Amino acid sequence: MSDTLFTNARLIDPEAGTDTLGWLHVSDGRIEATGEGTPEPSDVETVDCGGKCLAPGIIDIGVKVCEPGERHKESYKSAGRAAAAGGVTTMVTRPDTTPAIDTPESLEFVTRRAQADTPVNVLPMAALTKGRDGREMTEIGFLQDAGAVAFTDCDHVISDTKVFARALTYARSCGALVMAHPQEPILSNGAAATSGKFAALYGLPAVSPMAERMGLDRDIAVLEMTGAKYHADQITTARALPALERAKANGLDITAGTSVHHLTLNELDVADYRTFFKVKPPLRSEDDRLAVIEAVHTGLIDIISSMHTPQDEESKRLPFEEAAAGAVALETFLPAALRLVHAEYLDLPTLFRAMSLNPAKRLGLDAGRLSVGAPADLVVFDPDVPFVLDRTTLLSKSQNTPFDGQRMQGRVLATFVGGHEVFRRN
Amino acid sequence: MSFAHRHLLGIEQLSQSDITAILDLAETYVDLNRQSSKHADVLAGLTQINMFFENSTRTQASFEIAGKRLGADVMNMAMQASSIKKGETLIDTAMTLNAMHPDLLVVRHPHSGAVDLLAQKVNCAVLNAGDGKHEHPTQALLDALTIRRAKGRLHRLNIAICGDVAHSRVARSNLILLGKMENRIRLIGPPTLVPGQFAEFGAEIYDDMREGLRDVDVVMMLRLQRERMDGGFIPSEREYYHRYGLDAEKLSLAKPDAIVMHPGPMNRGVEIDGTLADDINRSVIQEQVEMGVAVRMAAMELLARNLTAAA
Numbered sequence: 001m002s003d004t005l006f007t008n009a010r011l012i013d014p015e016a017g018t019d020t021l022g023w024l025h026v027s028d029g030r031i032e033a034t035g036e037g038t039p040e041p042s043d044v045e046t047v048d049c050g051g052k053c054l055a056p057g058i059i060d061i062g063v064k065v066c067e068p069g070e071r072h073k074e075s076y077k078s079a080g081r082a083a084a085a086g087g088v089t090t091m092v093t094r095p096d097t098t099p100a101i102d103t104p105e106s107l108e109f110v111t112r113r114a115q116a117d118t119p120v121n122v123l124p125m126a127a128l129t130k131g132r133d134g135r136e137m138t139e140i141g142f143l144q145d146a147g148a149v150a151f152t153d154c155d156h157v158i159s160d161t162k163v164f165a166r167a168l169t170y171a172r173s174c175g176a177l178v179m180a181h182p183q184e185p186i187l188s189n190g191a192a193a194t195s196g197k198f199a200a201l202y203g204l205p206a207v208s209p210m211a212e213r214m215g216l217d218r219d220i221a222v223l224e225m226t227g228a229k230y231h232a233d234q235i236t237t238a239r240a241l242p243a244l245e246r247a248k249a250n251g252l253d254i255t256a257g258t259s260v261h262h263l264t265l266n267e268l269d270v271a272d273y274r275t276f277f278k279v280k281p282p283l284r285s286e287d288d289r290l291a292v293i294e295a296v297h298t299g300l301i302d303i304i305s306s307m308h309t310p311q312d313e314e315s316k317r318l319p320f321e322e323a324a325a326g327a328v329a330l331e332t333f334l335p336a337a338l339r340l341v342h343a344e345y346l347d348l349p350t351l352f353r354a355m356s357l358n359p360a361k362r363l364g365l366d367a368g369r370l371s372v373g374a375p376a377d378l379v380v381f382d383p384d385v386p387f388v389l390d391r392t393t394l395l396s397k398s399q400n401t402p403f404d405g406q407r408m409q410g411r412v413l414a415t416f417v418g419g420h421e422v423f424r425r426n
Numbered sequence: 427m428s429f430a431h432r433h434l435l436g437i438e439q440l441s442q443s444d445i446t447a448i449l450d451l452a453e454t455y456v457d458l459n460r461q462s463s464k465h466a467d468v469l470a471g472l473t474q475i476n477m478f479f480e481n482s483t484r485t486q487a488s489f490e491i492a493g494k495r496l497g498a499d500v501m502n503m504a505m506q507a508s509s510i511k512k513g514e515t516l517i518d519t520a521m522t523l524n525a526m527h528p529d530l531l532v533v534r535h536p537h538s539g540a541v542d543l544l545a546q547k548v549n550c551a552v553l554n555a556g557d558g559k560h561e562h563p564t565q566a567l568l569d570a571l572t573i574r575r576a577k578g579r580l581h582r583l584n585i586a587i588c589g590d591v592a593h594s595r596v597a598r599s600n601l602i603l604l605g606k607m608e609n610r611i612r613l614i615g616p617p618t619l620v621p622g623q624f625a626e627f628g629a630e631i632y633d634d635m636r637e638g639l640r641d642v643d644v645v646m647m648l649r650l651q652r653e654r655m656d657g658g659f660i661p662s663e664r665e666y667y668h669r670y671g672l673d674a675e676k677l678s679l680a681k682p683d684a685i686v687m688h689p690g691p692m693n694r695g696v697e698i699d700g701t702l703a704d705d706i707n708r709s710v711i712q713e714q715v716e717m718g719v720a721v722r723m724a725a726m727e728l729l730a731r732n733l734t735a736a737a
Binding site: 138162164167170 | 483492616617633658659661662664665668669
């Protein structure tokens, strides 16, 4: 395979925490060498980055591709193209399809579809309980052998703590990572918004932000009991953070994520019942948003995900309470996240620590870094170029983005997976 | 030889010499049982009642044959179909039976500790034929006799107990007995079925069966007690078999002369490969059943001696 030399690039290295002008040499799909300044002249094929950023590709934990079941909302083909355009080099897919991915046979189907149709890496997750209905654990051992990288019932909380504890105990013996949605299920049942002034004024069924902390507290207790490996998919409230901090200090094998929407939007964005802003958990108060950004900054929250959730027009053109939750985000992930950089909450290496390095570490991948020997999964982007998002230009089959018509700053210029170019903006 | 116990409620109460006494006497009954005339009259004139509050075929038959060969008058009571259904409490049932002057009461009950409770209320000797998830002493004794005959000793052996330890009274009694006789015991199974607390009894715990079977002398399989599970301990039988079912490949990690045991009834293809269970070079499952009758004869005889001594 041919070699490629990236020159004149701002190297965003989340491992070293540096942002330096330099070059990077790719050989046989892996990073061969990097350095500051200008490389020795050579006849290798050269990509001049023009002083723009070169970072490890994004590893997005929690992407929903709607195969099987709802291919009209998103297929592996459309999701793969959207991911490449968004600088996402690895999609870690969710099992909340119809039917759920809960057997090695259905996991193999997903893997086959992904390999045939996507230019980026796809790592599938599997359900933790059969049918995601919280009663019986799935075949964790067989699913792991078939390639499942983590086990989650997604937004279905396993309310039967006995079942949850047994699943975690069993998962521990397989060394499997369990991902859960911390939420007190009965308290949050039917909620479309976060309780507070906004929900009160607009008359929406709301859930206290405390439901997240109650869910997390329970999960932490079960974790302490079972010693499993656990990741909280979305921590979105200030009140949950001290519990998370304590659990980490106590040495539990716990990490936490949050979604880019909860970092960049708040409950007021819903405004006049705009259903494209309905996500799960619901958007929070500004105080919560700022606290969660700070937690990403300190590293208490390890991972930022897009929580890409395609929904067609029919499931969104409904009264707010009835509308489906979720937003597409593969292509807007980086531009939205860059808002945090432009607002000077985070620097670029810290952002890529949460979007690339930490997800790789949690899943035991050698990607997500610019170190020698790592796979050449790379994104070239201009962090400053302004544009107005037009949702009809999105490559996802569903275009339910909350950022339609908004001014954004920063775009992906090119994406490489294993040294191959999978996207270039014209 | 002394055996100073009124009842046989569990292995917990027995000493090393008690265990050896039962096994030594049982050896003589193994010989007797292989003859065409199998009668010994040491229980002649005594009444033995088998009270089974939980279904059993093999254990009940074994106790019945043991009693009959020793000359006792044996009566079986299927308690599931009797007065219990009419609302009588366990103690009232015991008092009623006690008034009929039985000498030996063989009791199985679905609740742990129920046989002990009953023993406090009657004047005869009580044998525990299995109480809940607590003890099944005669099973552990018959397993011990089987091991002693196959291996020539009952100490300093590496013994693996595999599978559903959490729900198994057989596992508990064996763990206690084999521990008292100074063997090294490994418990193998998924952590949902082998709780970590068992480590406190001196057993080593493995959730990787291949690792756990390495160089053991005895592989004791347990039945997956589906009727005692309220769901969710294992993902599926096929995954259980893949990870924890005993087959020739996994057994090859044990010592070349390791024996395979199972208390029965077996779930072929769930916890044990059918061909392996039938392999006369490795499997001692049929011997276990044979030893069962002999051990029960010995236990009843020893208890009966104390009855006459007290009278």
